[in-house]
Amino acid sequence: MGKQVNPFGEAAYGLTFDFDFEKDIDAFPVLLDLLKKYEIQAGLAVIGKFVEKYPDIHMRAIDEGHELINHSYTHPDNPHWAPDRFFNKLSYGEQKVEIEKAHEACWKTLKYECVGFRTPHYGNLHTESVYQILSGLGYKYSSSTAACGYKGYAAPSMHSHGIMEIPTGCSVNFPLAIFDSWNMLRKEKPFLGDDDLFVEEFCKTIQLVKKYNLFLTHYFDPYDVVENNKMERMLKCLHGLKTVLYKDVV
Numbered sequence: 001m002g003k004q005v006n007p008f009g010e011a012a013y014g015l016t017f018d019f020d021f022e023k024d025i026d027a028f029p030v031l032l033d034l035l036k037k038y039e040i041q042a043g044l045a046v047i048g049k050f051v052e053k054y055p056d057i058h059m060r061a062i063d064e065g066h067e068l069i070n071h072s073y074t075h076p077d078n079p080h081w082a083p084d085r086f087f088n089k090l091s092y093g094e095q096k097v098e099i100e101k102a103h104e105a106c107w108k109t110l111k112y113e114c115v116g117f118r119t120p121h122y123g124n125l126h127t128e129s130v131y132q133i134l135s136g137l138g139y140k141y142s143s144s145t146a147a148c149g150y151k152g153y154a155a156p157s158m159h160s161h162g163i164m165e166i167p168t169g170c171s172v173n174f175p176l177a178i179f180d181s182w183n184m185l186r187k188e189k190p191f192l193g194d195d196d197l198f199v200e201e202f203c204k205t206i207q208l209v210k211k212y213n214l215f216l217t218h219y220f221d222p223y224d225v226v227e228n229n230k231m232e233r234m235l236k237c238l239h240g241l242k243t244v245l246y247k248d249v250v
């Protein structure tokens with residue numbers, strides 16, 4: 001296997017979360033409390049509709065130093081607003097509206113200017129057309145691919161239209177799947193299916209990042225990882241590892 005090109009030259013980790021559902025918003029304050037306790041700043045992929053509906057909690061996140069990532073305006077196929085729509089089935093114009101309206105929501109509601117995007121559900125629903133749209137907005141990065149299906153094994157790299165792609169990482173024992181609670185715990189026949197094993201797999205992976213001076217980033221569903229105290233146990237494993245925001249990667 002080739003050597004990873006680590007933009008930081010030392011072990012570094014980017015922690016991110018996707019706020020897709022009302023239950024993720026419910027978990028938001030708990031998550032912010034935990035991040036504050038462990039002094040970790042994270043990337044938060046947020047939906048324009050939620051920013052407009054819950055400005056205060058998003059503002060608190062910004063005030064506490066977290067980075068907002070544009071995660072589209074309605075998050076197709078979110079059951080609240082876009083149940084029958086899929087991001088990869090939208091026309092170029094419709095994708096553009098989704099991204100631009102989310103950008104506007106963050107700016108108008110929070111006076112926050114996003115510089116990066118994550119495709120809703122990414123992976124299979126991510127399309128090449130996104131990069132041109134992001135470039136038009138002056139964005140710097142996208143984090144919409146899976147490390148296992150992207151060049152460079154989780155190393156960020158210049159994609160196209162001047163946009164850096166920061167692929168979402170896997171874990172030590174499951175290198176061909178995104179390490180998230182969906183793959184590991186929730187889907188039919190999950191890889192792990194157990195909260196304690198999930199935390200253990202995370203901590204083993206982090207040990208490897210530290211040992212080999214790698215850069216790795218994951219995303220998690222807030223409602224899922226605050227449950228059963230998983231997040232706090234994971235944050236403890238991050239102790240001593242440099243954590244970074246995506247805006248520092250580009």
Ligand SMILES: [Zn+2]
Pocket residue numbers: 018019020071075119120121
């Ligand atoms: Zn999402």
